[in-house]
Amino acid sequence: MYNDSDRIVEFPALKQAQEKLDEKRKGLAAVFTEAGPDYDMTKVKSLSGDTTAKVEEVRKMNAEIIDCKSKVDELLIVARAAAAAQQDDQGKEGGDGTRGSKSGREPERKGGRGYVDLGREFADSTAFKGYKPGSGMGPSAHLDISLKTLMETPVGWDSEDLRTGRVELMATRPSVHVAAYFPHTTTGMSAVVYMEETTYTNNAAETAEANAADSQGAYPESALALTERQEPVRKIATFLPVTDEQFEDEPRAQGYVNNRLPFMIQQRLDSQLLVGNGTAPNLRGTENVSGIQTQALGTDSIPDAVYKCARKIRDNGFAEPSVLFIAPAKWESVRLLKTADGQYIWGHPSMVGPFTIWGIPVVETTAVSATKAILGDYANFSELAMRRGIDVQVSNSHSDYFVKGKLAIRADMRAAAIHYRPKAFGSVTGL
Numbered sequence: 001m002y003n004d005s006d007r008i009v010e011f012p013a014l015k016q017a018q019e020k021l022d023e024k025r026k027g028l029a030a031v032f033t034e035a036g037p038d039y040d041m042t043k044v045k046s047l048s049g050d051t052t053a054k055v056e057e058v059r060k061m062n063a064e065i066i067d068c069k070s071k072v073d074e075l076l077i078v079a080r081a082a083a084a085a086q087q088d089d090q091g092k093e094g095g096d097g098t099r100g101s102k103s104g105r106e107p108e109r110k111g112g113r114g115y116v117d118l119g120r121e122f123a124d125s126t127a128f129k130g131y132k133p134g135s136g137m138g139p140s141a142h143l144d145i146s147l148k149t150l151m152e153t154p155v156g157w158d159s160e161d162l163r164t165g166r167v168e169l170m171a172t173r174p175s176v177h178v179a180a181y182f183p184h185t186t187t188g189m190s191a192v193v194y195m196e197e198t199t200y201t202n203n204a205a206e207t208a209e210a211n212a213a214d215s216q217g218a219y220p221e222s223a224l225a226l227t228e229r230q231e232p233v234r235k236i237a238t239f240l241p242v243t244d245e246q247f248e249d250e251p252r253a254q255g256y257v258n259n260r261l262p263f264m265i266q267q268r269l270d271s272q273l274l275v276g277n278g279t280a281p282n283l284r285g286t287e288n289v290s291g292i293q294t295q296a297l298g299t300d301s302i303p304d305a306v307y308k309c310a311r312k313i314r315d316n317g318f319a320e321p322s323v324l325f326i327a328p329a330k331w332e333s334v335r336l337l338k339t340a341d342g343q344y345i346w347g348h349p350s351m352v353g354p355f356t357i358w359g360i361p362v363v364e365t366t367a368v369s370a371t372k373a374i375l376g377d378y379a380n381f382s383e384l385a386m387r388r389g390i391d392v393q394v395s396n397s398h399s400d401y402f403v404k405g406k407l408a409i410r411a412d413m414r415a416a417a418i419h420y421r422p423k424a425f426g427s428v429t430g431l
Contacts, residue, residue: 011082014075021068028061052342167256177365178270181323182384182417191232192385192416199225233387234283236268237412239398244405261411262390270367273384273417274325274374283417286374286382286425293317293426302334302373302431307358309375309426317423319377321360326373328364330431331355376425387414 034044041051201223210217246253278284295309310321337345355362368374390413398408419425
């Protein structure tokens with residue numbers, strides 16, 4: 001808003017534009033007052049139609065406000081330039097009514113060394129005189145002002161620019177999304193060995209008192225059998241070549257590398273815990289564990305298929321799923337499900353996470369296969385056994401690195417992934 005009220009009076013178009021803008025703003029504010037803090041458009045009586053029609057009308061009102069504001073800004077530029085030119089003329093008015101210096105002489109211009117009045121040049125130009133308030137347009141004009149030799153960046157003093165210190169990292173999947181849902185333990189072995197009950201025959205039954213006449217009283221026989229299972233410890237590793245000069249000349253480079261290498265290891269671990277095929281040297285991820293529950297999507301919706309898979313885990317694995325891993329692109333279709341009248345089924349867009357489906361926490365990650373959703377009772381029947389955490393080492397003894405002044409920075413870890421009860425896990429396929 002141009003605060004000099006006297007100038008606004010002298011420029012009626014600006015005053016009219018500002019009044020129109022204020023009126024539009026008050027109208028929109030009244031609508032939001034009616035809607036209340038919950039923005040319930042059904043409470044708005046000043047607009048007609050259903051909620052969709054009212055929201056569309058609010059969009060139109062906002063567009064009109066933006067248009068009015070643009071016109072006010074245009075007129076403000078013109079009004080201020082005109083006021084500046086008028087004040088300058090008054091300040092330079094000589095005792096004899098002539099413009100210019102105390103002697104009444106016009107300042108030297110067009111190649112001379114005198115003062116050049118840009119405000120006056122603009123006020124006298126055809127661009128200002130031909131401007132029509134409200135049209136937003138006017139003729140162009142050339143101000144003939146000689147700048148002589150210009151001291152500019154190519155021939156002058158170039159500015160000194162310093163980096164901010166920020167390093168914008170490549171967009172990549174975050175780590176420790178999946179591993180966080182596996183209970184962590186440690187092991188000193190090359191494999192985690194455990195026993196799995198593979199036979200459980202329960203013939204327990206009611207038994208009559210024994211007597212000599214017949215076979216009554218014989219106890220029914222049950223059966224148990226155990227099988228040794230093991231999951232080998234696997235290594236996840238990587239290395240990065242770096243020159244001596246990189247670490248010597250940029251102190252932050254060492255910290256950057258030491259952070260990114262462990263991140264790469266953790267990111268790979270997340271993927272292995274879900275999709276690793278178990279063939280050496282891979283870990284065995286959930287979707288490749290033999291005996292897990294499976295549920296094809298078929299004609300079901302994703303929520304229906306997830307519920308059916310969870311029900312199989314409860315019925316056959318006698319477990320309760322603790323987490324669902326699903327790709328963001330697939331969860332999107334669930335999150336955006338709506339009723340016939342446009343209400344979001346999985347919560348209002350302003351709802352704060354974490355998200356759940358049938359009470360099961362949902363983790364969106366691209367570590368899972370794009371066509372599958374993985375769920376299971378990770379809290380009770382999985383384990384990430386760490387043989388050794390992430391280790392970072394530096395050496396120049398690799399290949400010809402010593403004579404070339406290069407360093408090999410390596411990072412690795414060793415761990416085993418165990419799924420103790422396969423039927424406590426499941427996958428929804430065909431997404």
